[in-house]
Amino acid sequence: MFERYTERARRVIFFARYEASQFGSMSIESEHLLLGLLREDRNVVSRFLGIASLADVRNEITGRMTIREKVATSIDLPLSPECKRILAYAAEETERLNQRHIGTEHLLLGILREEKCMAAQILYERGLKPDAVRDELARAPIPPEPPPVSHDPLRPLFSSFLHSPALPKAGVVCDADTAKRIAEAIWTSLYGAETIASQTPLQAELKFNVWLVTGSSAPEAALFVFILQADGRILSVGQGPTR
Numbered sequence: 001m002f003e004r005y006t007e008r009a010r011r012v013i014f015f016a017r018y019e020a021s022q023f024g025s026m027s028i029e030s031e032h033l034l035l036g037l038l039r040e041d042r043n044v045v046s047r048f049l050g051i052a053s054l055a056d057v058r059n060e061i062t063g064r065m066t067i068r069e070k071v072a073t074s075i076d077l078p079l080s081p082e083c084k085r086i087l088a089y090a091a092e093e094t095e096r097l098n099q100r101h102i103g104t105e106h107l108l109l110g111i112l113r114e115e116k117c118m119a120a121q122i123l124y125e126r127g128l129k130p131d132a133v134r135d136e137l138a139r140a141p142i143p144p145e146p147p148p149v150s151h152d153p154l155r156p157l158f159s160s161f162l163h164s165p166a167l168p169k170a171g172v173v174c175d176a177d178t179a180k181r182i183a184e185a186i187w188t189s190l191y192g193a194e195t196i197a198s199q200t201p202l203q204a205e206l207k208f209n210v211w212l213v214t215g216s217s218a219p220e221a222a223l224f225v226f227i228l229q230a231d232g233r234i235l236s237v238g239q240g241p242t243r
Contacts, residue, residue, distance in 0.1 A: 004091070006103045011236055012036040014226075017208060020077050024068025027080045030117035031061045033107065040236070041104040044142065048108075048128055060122050082117045086110040097138060105142045109133055173211055173232050176204035183213035183225045186237055191223065199223050210235065 002010055013028075016036035020028045035058065038045060042054055049057065079087070090110035094102050111119045112130040173179050180202045187196050199215025199222065206212075211227040219241045226235040 004094070004100070004102050006101050008041050008104050009102055009107055011226075012040045012104060012107055014208075014210070014235060015039045016083075017077055018210075021207065022070055023062075023065055024070055025077070027078050028083050029080050030082050030086060030111060030114060030119035031065060031122075033083055033086060034111060034119035034122070035061060037104060037107055037111075044104045044108060048133055048136070049123075049126055053126060057122060057126070061118070064118060064122075082114050086114050086117075089113040093134070096134070097141070099141070103142060105133075105137055109137075173227055173229050176206075176211070179204045179206075179211035179213050179227050182227055182232060183223075186225055186234060187215075187223050190237070191239070195223070 002013065005013075012033065013036065016028050016032040019035040019039075020032040023032070025032065038054060038058055045057070046054055086107070087110060090102050090106040093106045093109040093113075094100070097106075099106075109130055111117070112123060112128060112133065114120050115124070173182065183202060183204075184196055187199070196215075199217055201216055202213055203216065204211055204213045206229065209229045211229055213225050213227065215221075215223040217223070221239065222241075223237075223239050225237040227233070228235060
């Protein structure tokens with residue numbers, strides 16, 4: 001289903017699922033998709049809203065949502081009908097703009113076209129309109145995505161972990177200690193050993209077959225990495241709040 005999606009667009013879907021579980025929803029709704037978009041690619045939204053509005057958008061979403069008990073990671077969360085339409089609209093927008101891959105900008109347009117959903121209403125209230133966004137993207141397209149972290153400079157390092165005797169033959173990241181070791185290796189290459197030392201003790205949590213490893217620094221300085229349990233692929237890595 002997601003073969004044409006860019007890496008960032010795929011991570012938006014993953015983060016939307018994560019947000020839905022955190023708020024106790026039994027399905028992925030438009031507001032979760034928008035939260036996933038804000039988390040993964042703030043630039044594409046701030047291009048039209050302004051950076052100062054991003055926190056307001058998130059606060060508006062969370063203020064309208066009913067927060068329930070978190071959903072167990074063993075429960076599959078389906079896309080709601082409105083989210084399925086949003087993804088279909090995103091594919092249409094890709095064709096309209098004569099582009100091949102479905103990116104985060106197309107997901108934003110898909111949300112705006114589902115006019116009655118919560119996410120679209122919040123964006124409309126802040127002045128976003130699909131025609132204006134579409135015209136701007138046609139005038140100045142989003143540059144092609146750079147290779148994701150796990151596909152280029154860190155691939156040799158990452159491969160060494162997958163072929164380590166400490167791991168099962170299938171390369172599964174089977175426990176928290178393994179996830180932490182991978183995180184330390186990734187972070188050391190990006191941020192240096194001194195920064196890593198300030199992050200201990202590390203925390204590792206498994207949700208929806210994805211390890212979230214975080215440092216113990218203050219939220220604005222804590223490192224994080226999302227690691228796919230099945231093969232150890234890095235979904236996202238960075239510094240700052242994960243919510």
